[in-house]
Amino acid sequence: MSSTPLPLRGATGSLNPSRDQLSASRILLLATGAGLSVACLYYSQPMLGVLGSELGASARATGLIPTLTQLGYALGILLLAPLGDRHDRRHIMLFKAALLIAALLLAGLAPSLTLLLPASLLMGLAATLAQDIVPAAATLAPEARRGKVVGTVMTGLLTGILLSRVISGLVADLLGWRAMFFIAAASLLWLGWAIWRYLPRFRPTTQLAYPALLWSLLTLWRQHGELRRAAMAQGLLSVGFSAFWSTLALMLHDAPFGLGSAVAGAFGLAGAAGALAAPLAGHLADRHGPERVTRIGAGLTVLAFVLLSVACSWPVTAQLVALAIGAVLFDLGVQACLIAHQSVVYRLDPAARSRLNALLMVCMFVGMAAGSVAGSLLLASSGWFGVMLLCVLVSLAALGVRLRGHGV
Numbered sequence: 001m002s003s004t005p006l007p008l009r010g011a012t013g014s015l016n017p018s019r020d021q022l023s024a025s026r027i028l029l030l031a032t033g034a035g036l037s038v039a040c041l042y043y044s045q046p047m048l049g050v051l052g053s054e055l056g057a058s059a060r061a062t063g064l065i066p067t068l069t070q071l072g073y074a075l076g077i078l079l080l081a082p083l084g085d086r087h088d089r090r091h092i093m094l095f096k097a098a099l100l101i102a103a104l105l106l107a108g109l110a111p112s113l114t115l116l117l118p119a120s121l122l123m124g125l126a127a128t129l130a131q132d133i134v135p136a137a138a139t140l141a142p143e144a145r146r147g148k149v150v151g152t153v154m155t156g157l158l159t160g161i162l163l164s165r166v167i168s169g170l171v172a173d174l175l176g177w178r179a180m181f182f183i184a185a186a187s188l189l190w191l192g193w194a195i196w197r198y199l200p201r202f203r204p205t206t207q208l209a210y211p212a213l214l215w216s217l218l219t220l221w222r223q224h225g226e227l228r229r230a231a232m233a234q235g236l237l238s239v240g241f242s243a244f245w246s247t248l249a250l251m252l253h254d255a256p257f258g259l260g261s262a263v264a265g266a267f268g269l270a271g272a273a274g275a276l277a278a279p280l281a282g283h284l285a286d287r288h289g290p291e292r293v294t295r296i297g298a299g300l301t302v303l304a305f306v307l308l309s310v311a312c313s314w315p316v317t318a319q320l321v322a323l324a325i326g327a328v329l330f331d332l333g334v335q336a337c338l339i340a341h342q343s344v345v346y347r348l349d350p351a352a353r354s355r356l357n358a359l360l361m362v363c364m365f366v367g368m369a370a371g372s373v374a375g376s377l378l379l380a381s382s383g384w385f386g387v388m389l390l391c392v393l394v395s396l397a398a399l400g401v402r403l404r405g406h407g408v
Helices: 024-039 045-055 064-080 089-109 113-126 129-140 143-175 177-198 210-223 225-253 261-288 290-313 316-346 350-403
Strands: none
Touching: 024 089, 024 129, 024 143, 024 177, 045 064, 045 143, 045 177, 045 225, 045 261, 064 113, 064 225, 064 350, 089 113, 089 129, 089 177, 129 143, 129 350, 143 177, 143 261, 210 225, 210 350, 225 261, 225 290, 225 316, 225 350, 261 290, 261 316, 290 316, 290 350, 316 350
């Protein structure tokens, strides 16, 4: 369900007319807010090598940072997303922005992993602010523009994922890893003010008690085979996606590469393909159906990870080129699948879109958390080839799910 926006008094004290509920400036705010909040999940990844060295932590222990962040995000979506139907969504966004600022400051001040790990979990919980912004955009948009508006906000979200790795790698090299968390906290402080100042209130659409809202998630899961199939495929793809990105900085930091966090972050530029895939995948899903898009996306992901597995035996320069090409291909594939899976899920039950999306995203981020754990363990025991082999296997499994002609 989506909330109904209430009018918001403007700077002059007059009520904004409903036709102005989603001006161009508000669309930009929502897209920026989605990007800034989801970026907090990925700031740590290019900094893991530097961070681990400074704190004297092993690669296995350091790998728990992105694991807990992504696990916190999955828990936050599962436990907090349904509240958007029960309470004013604007109040929820403001609360999460404040919580996220606190988590970022705690991470920046952490003297050891003992404090940094729970801060990472809290960061993931609060970063679900992004999953409140996307439904808010859908609620504010008129029906004739809804697809375009949501696509624009999703592009902002994916751009946040892309730029987070690039910026954090550069900041960690220039100012240290702690500075990145403080800068992120400042950006969220601005975002919280902008939400309070420029977004309207949202009227709740249900009086269901919290336990009943959570129980409805199980009912929806049992009811829709297409939801289960989409969630399983996206979750499997997310295992490989996360295993790659959560171990890349550690791999590049060690011999024979010996590269810093800025280089690891620069590989995030390859994720531009994912941001570009959002509107293209949506267009293809509208014209040819989301099923075809998911199969193409999963196939691209398999191809990318096979290339990266073969490249493990190549000279250093050739490996770096393969990493860039492979990152473009699998990022394109994974993000195309995500947009297509959202198209599948949103059409199942328009009255429960936020909860259906929550179930899809929970499976996606559980997969990411599992990928971070498995990637760290395999990097320590079997090296980069072991990580890539895992990525190939889970991508093949996702393609197999999509090739099945019925729900699971």
